[in-house]
Each structure stands twice: as structure tokens, then as C-alpha cells.
Amino acid sequence: MEAPGGGRSVTVRDVQELVRRKDELEAQISACYELLESQKGVGMNEPLVDAEGFPRDDIDLYQVRTARHNIICLQNDHKALMKQVEEALHQLHAREKEKHARDEAEALAEAMSQSQRLPQPFARVNAVTPGSPASVSGLQVDDEIVEFGSVNVNNFQNLQNIATVVQHSEGRPLSVTVIRGGRKVHVGLIPKRWAGKGLLGCNIIPLQR
Numbered sequence: 001m002e003a004p005g006g007g008r009s010v011t012v013r014d015v016q017e018l019v020r021r022k023d024e025l026e027a028q029i030s031a032c033y034e035l036l037e038s039q040k041g042v043g044m045n046e047p048l049v050d051a052e053g054f055p056r057d058d059i060d061l062y063q064v065r066t067a068r069h070n071i072i073c074l075q076n077d078h079k080a081l082m083k084q085v086e087e088a089l090h091q092l093h094a095r096e097k098e099k100h101a102r103d104e105a106e107a108l109a110e111a112m113s114q115s116q117r118l119p120q121p122f123a124r125v126n127a128v129t130p131g132s133p134a135s136v137s138g139l140q141v142d143d144e145i146v147e148f149g150s151v152n153v154n155n156f157q158n159l160q161n162i163a164t165v166v167q168h169s170e171g172r173p174l175s176v177t178v179i180r181g182g183r184k185v186h187v188g189l190i191p192k193r194w195a196g197k198g199l200l201g202c203n204i205i206p207l208q209r
Contacts, residue, residue, distance in 0.1 A: 009095060010088045012173045012188065018085045019171045019192070025078045032067040032074065039064050044071065089190075093136045096188065100138055108183050119146040121179055122156040123204050132201020137189040139202055143178035159206060166191045166199050 036042050039059040048064065050056055121144035128134050128141055146152065149165040165174070169191050176187040191199035 010091045012092065012190070015085065015088050015092060015190065016172065018081065018088055022078065022081050022085060023171075025074055025081060029071060029074045029078065032071045035063060035067045036071075044068055089136060093138075096138055100185075104180075104183060104185055107185060118179055118182070118184060119177075120153045121146045121207055122151075122153040123148070123159070123162070123206050125178070125202055126205050127203035129196055129201040132194055132196055133190055133192050134200045134202035137176075137187050139176070139178070139187055139189065140180065143180050143185075143187075144207070145176065145178050145204065146184070147175065147177035149174050149176070156206075159204060162204060170199055 036044070042048075042059055042064055048056055048059075048061055055061055123145040125134075125139055125141055125143040125145065128139055148162050149169060151161045151165055155161070171192055172190065174189045174191060176189050178185050178187060189200070193199060194201060
């Protein structure tokens with residue numbers, strides 16, 4: 001995959017791959033810290049010599065030095081990768097914004113040509129936090145949800161249904177269909193951890209039937 005800003009546009013699959021690599025790095029960093037903990041909890045800064053200045057004989061010095069070196073390298077890699085993730089999501093969002101006008105126009109044309117009735121919504125978005133995954137995806141306040149992944153009006157029972165889908169879709173694209181201004185709009189949402197609370201950054205309330 002080319003880096004964001006390279007010769008081709010970033011795709012959702014690219015973002016998924018970056019997230020997968022991020023998870024791998026975090027697992028490797030965690031393993032290195034566990035190794036340090038197993039060596040008398042030596043950590044990153046504990047001295048490797050005794051009070052008399054001799055190398056400690058109660059720990060494996062080679063393993064400790066190697067783990068410390070690997071942690072520093074992996075953390076640098078992690079920092080660089082997180083910047084790539086941020087840039088990729090920014091580019092993805094910018095392209096999505098350009099597509100929204102066309103998508104909405106196409107959805108309206110399709111609805112008018114087929115004279116189709118809009119599906120029945122089961123929930124409504126009543127708050128979206130700026131900068132959140134929900135905001136980045138284009139979800140808006142007063143969007144009425146008709147499909148949220150596998151959840152629709154026929155199987156929706158309570159908000160726990162949505163919460164379960166979100167938890168199982170962390171870091172993966174989730175198809176969401178809403179009614180906005182009398183039109184059906186498709187939103188590509190990627191639940192993920194961010195600076196705020198939860199994986200979405202929006203508030204959803206059920207609609208009374």
C-alpha cells in the first residue's frame with residue numbers, strides 16, 4: 001500500500017491494513033514489557049548494575065537490553081503508523097465529503113424514478129461530537145436510522161442491539177443507512193477508539209413506534 005498522499009487514493013481496505021499493523025505493533029510492545037516484568041520488574045529505567053557497579057546476576061541482561069531496544073524502536077514505529085492512520089482517515093473523509101453530494105443526488109433520483117416508499121426508521125441520531133468516528137463518517141444530527149449493520153426495524157429491540165454491532169465491528173467498515181431530509185443516505189462508519197468516549201462519538205435514541 002502506498003502512503004497517504006502517494007500515487008493513488010486511500011481506500012477503506014488500506015485503513016483496515018494500517019489498523020491491523022497498529023494492533024500487531026501494540027501486541028509486540030506489550031510482549032516486550034511483559035518480558036521486562038518477568039526480569040524482576042526491571043522496566044525501562046532500572047539500573048542493570050549492582051550497588052558496586054558490577055553487572056547484575058539476578059536478571060538476563062541480554063534479554064533486558066534487547067527488550068528495551070525493541071520497545072524504543074516499536075514505539076517509534078507505532079508513532080509513525082498512527083500518523084499514517086490519521087492522514088489516511090483524513091484523506092478518506094475528504095473524498096467522502098466530495099462524494100456525498102453525488103450520492104445524495106443519485107439516491108434522490110433513484111427514489112423519484114421508482115416512486116419507492118422510504119423504509120421505516122427505528123432510531124434517531126440526536127448528538128454527534130466533532131472529530132469523532134461518527135462525525136468523520138458524515139453522520140448528522142436528526143439522521144433517522146433504517147439500517148445499522150445487521151440491525152433494522154424488523155429485528156431492533158433496544159439500543160443494546162446497536163452496541164453489540166459496534167463492538168463486533170471495531171476497526172472495520174460498518175454499513176449504515178439513514179433517512180436525511182426525506183432521502184435515503186448510505187454512510188460508511190468505522191467504529192474505533194478515539195480521544196472521546198466509546199467507539200462512535202454520537203448519541204442514538206430509539207424512535208417510538
